[in-house]
Amino acid sequence: PSRMLSQQSLTGVLDDCFCDIESIDVFNNFKIYPRIQKLTERDYFRYYRVNLNRPCPFWADDSHCSIKDCQVEPCPEVTNALFFFYPCGQYSQVANANTDIVDCEQAQDLGAINSTLSNYSKEAFEDWARHDDAQDHFCELDDETSPDADYVDLLLNPERYTGYKGPSAWRVWNSIYEENCFKPRSVYRPLNPLVPPRGKGCSSSLCLEKRVFYRLISGLHSSINIHLCAEYLLAEGWGKSLWGPNVQEFRQRFDPAETKGEGTRRLKNLYFLYLIELRALSKVAPYFDRAFVNLYTGDRQEDQASKELLLQFFNETKAFPMHFDEKSMFAGQKIEAKTLKEEFRLHFKNISRIMDCVGCSKCRLWGKLQTQGLGTALKILFSEKEIKNLPEHSPSKGFQLTRQEIVALLNGFGRLSTSIHQLHSFRALLKEKR
8 A cells, every 4th residue: 555655646647737746746845845934934924813712603612622632721820830831721739740731731732822922023913904905805804803813823833733533523524525615426525534435536527617626625635634644743751742744644544545545536636736826826926026015024124035035936936837727717608607706705715614613723723724825826816817907006906915815825835835745755654664
């Protein structure tokens, strides 16, 4: 199985486009990945405003995670010199100090949000509160204006394994697949996504637009699973946790032998999603070329350096020779094309609301960010004419992106780039274990 995954299955040309996986690997791992890592460390891109307290609109929530480590409440401080936090929301006896330390480290490191922000950052956010008025949202953007929304430092809250699984997690993904995707009828999605589906996957009878939408969601799911497998909690010790790749977990989700061939399809959908967002980034470059579009943080040198890095990054994306051809989408009659585009938008807004049903706070944070990032990429691809006709000196007319959309777009693509980079590492590990 390892040989099949590493050498034979995940190769060649992707469906619905004329690009091969090997070219994407080389382009991403050597050109894109190093640049996007540096870019997302800049102040403009590291802070994301999100409402993690909005209730699930689709089903009754029991208000707790499948495991306690997903809780977001900060642990209460204590004066005992041996430790600083108790298990979230609970007080224990000092005699249980060792257990408490382990529990609280898990709560911080796994599902809980690290909400630490400097006073400088808090003051700066008030100055960042100006947002562009984007008219064509693909995601719910209530987080930008909600009084319950807070800025989160993404660098302090890396996406990795949290232990969030079981019926609660399955219900979220099941709802996304069954209720929102243009799902081929031949694909059977059980409640547990780890159970291989029946049928042969995407049906060629589906029109390109519906196949694309389904593959985007599958690719996003695959990307998230790769992150969790690559940053897995391998061991815990006194005051220190060991994180690293879990090969067995990866095999369970993606090895053809473990998934009856479905794992390879999932990974190919990741590459397809990568191409879609890469194309959007190359298309939106003219928007950022305009002088009055800046990455405002209040520090001119920081802002200028960030924009220079961003424009260099866009030049790299435009240099890729095998971009996805989005002109093949919505190329039918105007009425039919408009209907399909609107259906895309409404499905995607619904998916962004389903993310409010994720019980783990850190999972919800990254789910909402990546969903909005993909929605922003689609908005860009659907706005090619508006981007081409941008006015040179008018910041209030034509195509616009809000700060939230820009941060989500770059970080969301950064997650995809990281997935492909991590996938390369898993291939090497599987090859070693043969």
